[in-house]
Amino acid sequence: MVSLQFEVGPMYMLTHRAQACLCNCTGGLKLFRGVSSLPNGGICLPKFFSYQCANWGTIGWNTSSVGDSSRDRVLCSKVGPRITLCDSYCAPNSKLGRVRSDGSLNNFVRAFVGETIAKTAGAVGSGKESAMAEDNVEDTDVRGRKGRVVIIAGPTGVGKSRLALALAKRLRGEIISADSVQVYRTLDVGSAKTPVDEREGIPHHLIDIVDPSQDYTAGYFYDDARAATELVLTKGSVPIVVGGTGMYLRWYMTGKVGAPKATKEVFVAVEEEVDRLIKEGGGWDDALRMLADAGDLTTGPSLARNDWYRLRRALEIIKTSGQPRSAFSKLRNCDPDAATEGASWDYDFHCYFLYQPRSELYQKVDLRCEQMAQEGLLDEASSLLDSGLQPNSNSASRSIGYQLAMEFLMECRQVEGAATEERFFLFLEEFQRHSRNYVKRQLTWFRNKGQSEQMFNWIDATQPLEVMVDALAKEYERPNEVVSDVLKAASVVTKESSYKEENLLKRYRTQNRIFTSNSEALKRTLQWIRDTQCLWRNSSTVDDLQKRMESSLTTSM
Known part of the structure; x- marks a missing residue:
């Protein structure tokens, strides 16, 4: 086993970026990650640093508890004269093993070698020990390594979620949603969330995290997605970011617009101030006052x-710029490539953009709109109206499907639920047209090739799922290999194919497959509108409406 040994001072701090666990063993402290228990009675810190120890010098081999704490980080004092950073780790519920060369330990190693040991501990050993550390860093290829993150983007309906789920099963990954609507609880159909029973046990992050009444911005997504990424890497898993919201993905990769990146001095100073407050018995309220x-x-x-x-x-932010965070959140409409918070690539991004001819995508999108209207989009939109929201009043009610459905139902409520076939088909046609236009905007966004978009490999999504998964998994496991030619979407780079596609689009016409004149789906939907939306006009409150609806349901049974 190759180890990195450093001489450190009496104080040693683990930052939240490391998110490691400690085990007391012969030869020094071995640093592990993502475990809540270690073999041989070793001492450990459960994940997320929910425990802390004030004096490591008093801990022996058989100690198993290190004290309770509500902190999400750890300050280890009196570590001793030597720290051993080893190239092995213990995965959850598994035996001690070698670290794979797939970047699963990247953030951990980068934080300790690049920041924590040199900056926080204070003094790296000099002379022979220091030279040995330098040599070992080169030999183990840990200097500058970054956590690997897979990003799967693409237009609506292209099959992003399907590919991400299959790839997550292959790589032991976890999915981080980059969708501006899937963050909302109860908005399942209109956001095309993968049902829980179809996720096959793969953890999904940033889904169902806020109420529809709340706004959710790209800035919030950046903070939440970056925190989720560190969490996934901490567990030794592969973060797979999936979505078609271009602004979210750009900010995720390049940083928030205009928000300054903290210097190392400011970063350390903030860490020390917050940790001092907690040590002195303060807490959240004192931190807010600070x-x-x-x-x-x-x-x-x-x-x-x-x-x-x-x-x-x-x-x-306030210590770096002298301005509060809110001053930068007002810059949302600035040039998105002007991001400075994390503008350099701090992760090893593997980026893919799924694509297929627009005429084929349009057919998928039109069918998806029909399926949403059949499976509950109108019911979800009705709930938004019942909660007091108006169309286009916040992030949730601004999304295409919900805004149009809410406007349609508001019209139905004005006429006691007497919706006609013609009015429903007008709503459906508008829904499909807006969705197709959104697909076009998504494609245009990634074709513009900003700072982050240049990193995306365009993938032909018409290929078999197994072919795409095999190629992406191979590229992840062998970083020096490029995506194979069979995956490249040639249609996006040849003039001839673009010309053919434009001709097909000129002749494109929507053909409904679920909602046709006198179809059972249409009859059921119109009946649902009559049964539910006619009750609204004579209801003075939401409670009154609910009572009338319950009474109507009881009568119909």
């Missing part, structure tokens, strides 16, 4: 209690 005293009076009240990640980031 943020307000620093000049940011608006961020604190908007944070969820114990959201230390965002609080630390707010402190970094």
